[in-house]
Amino acid sequence: xxxxPRLFIAQELRKDLEFFLTDTQAHYLCHVLxxxxxxFFLAFDGRNGEFECELSACGKKQATAKVLRxxxxxxxxxxIHLLFAPVKKDKTDFIVEKSTELGVSKIVPVITRRxxxxxxxxxxxxxxxxxxxxxxxxxxxxxxxxxxxxxxxxKEWDENRMLYYMDETGNGRPVAEVFAEDAGKHLPAAVLVxxxxxxxxxELELLRRQKYAKGVSxxxxxxxxxxxxxxxxxxxxxxxxxxx
Numbered sequence: 001x002x003x004x005p006r007l008f009i010a011q012e013l014r015k016d017l018e019f020f021l022t023d024t025q026a027h028y029l030c031h032v033l034x035x036x037x038x039x040f041f042l043a044f045d046g047r048n049g050e051f052e053c054e055l056s057a058c059g060k061k062q063a064t065a066k067v068l069r070x071x072x073x074x075x076x077x078x079x080i081h082l083l084f085a086p087v088k089k090d091k092t093d094f095i096v097e098k099s100t101e102l103g104v105s106k107i108v109p110v111i112t113r114r115x116x117x118x119x120x121x122x123x124x125x126x127x128x129x130x131x132x133x134x135x136x137x138x139x140x141x142x143x144x145x146x147x148x149x150x151x152x153x154x155k156e157w158d159e160n161r162m163l164y165y166m167d168e169t170g171n172g173r174p175v176a177e178v179f180a181e182d183a184g185k186h187l188p189a190a191v192l193v194x195x196x197x198x199x200x201x202x203e204l205e206l207l208r209r210q211k212y213a214k215g216v217s218x219x220x221x222x223x224x225x226x227x228x229x230x231x232x233x234x235x236x237x238x239x240x241x242x243x244x
Contacts, residue, residue: 004052005033006042006134008141013045017067018056026063029055042071044133046140049074075139078241079188081106081161082233083153085115085195087225094226096125100132100142102233103241109147112203114195120147150203158188159212164236165192166228167215169204175216175232179239189240191232193225 007025021029029035037058043065044050050072057064082104086092099107107129109120126144133141157163162182166172182189192207199207207213218231237243 004040004042005029005035006044006050006137008130008134009043009045011045013043013048013051013067015051015067015069019065019067021063021065023061026058026061030058030063040068041065043067044072044139047074050139072139077103077105077138077140077142078237080104080233080236080241081108081190082229083108083110083163083190083192084229085110085112085193085225086120086147087116087196089119091224091226092125093128095229096128096144097132098226098230099233100129100138101136102230102237103138104142104233105140106143106145108145108153108190110153110192111147111149112195113200114197116196122146151206154206154210157210157212161188161190161212163190163192163207163210163213164216164232165199165207165213166194166232167204167217168194168198168222170217172215172217175218175235176239178214178216179236183240189236191229191236193228193232196225 009019011019029041035041035055035058037055039055041053041055042050043053049070052068052071053065054068055063056066080103082099084095086109096107107125109125122144129142129144164178208215218228223231
């Protein structure tokens with residue numbers, strides 16, 4: 001049996017609902033996949049779960065579908081945020097895609113003193129998060145926040161959320177050890193990964209002064225930013241998240 005296409009629909013879905021597809025979705029189903037009227041696909045809305053839908057009209061400029069039945073109940077992702085300093089275009093694409101696959105609930109681009117990338121496109125990141133959620137069978141899509149500088153983010157931080165920042169200076173404790181200590185507390189959490197070259201000393205001093213922040217180490221080897229994101233989130237999911 002062929003795998004059914006899967007789309008995120010930005011409206012609330014329910015049985016027997018008839019809805020319009022966006023131009024992009026219509027083009028994908030009708031012209032890229034060449035599905036015909038009466039074909040089936042899966043859809044999710046980030047609120048009510050996943051549904052099987054039938055393509056009821058597939059025209060040149062417009063397509064409609066009908067919800068047939070629910071296939072999965074809604075399940076929210078773990079309460080883990082990713083804060084990262086944007087890097088080069090393809091590496092940032094990787095970060096957004098893999099963090100979505102790894103189950104983050106929010107993605108926050110953070111501008112640090114050594115951040116290289118100046119082109120930060122929230123719309124692009126959101127589209128990539130949607131596509132990754134469609135592919136990995138998530139039932140929700142992580143929220144993508146506006147880019148802000150590190151100082152502004154920390155100034156408005158919710159102190160009930162633990163912040164784990166990657167410390168390349170050797171002062172951070174082993175990441176698995178720190179996560180294991182906090183696993184039973186069930187705290188909302190966030191992982192912060194700095195830019196190429198790491199945080200500067202003033203930023204590290206600022207982070208170290210925050211009671212809710214803990215510096216962690218990913219080992220002796222210096223990892224690229226995109227590798228550090230995947231490694232840190234994988235550790236958190238294995239120890240504190242929904243991989244247990």
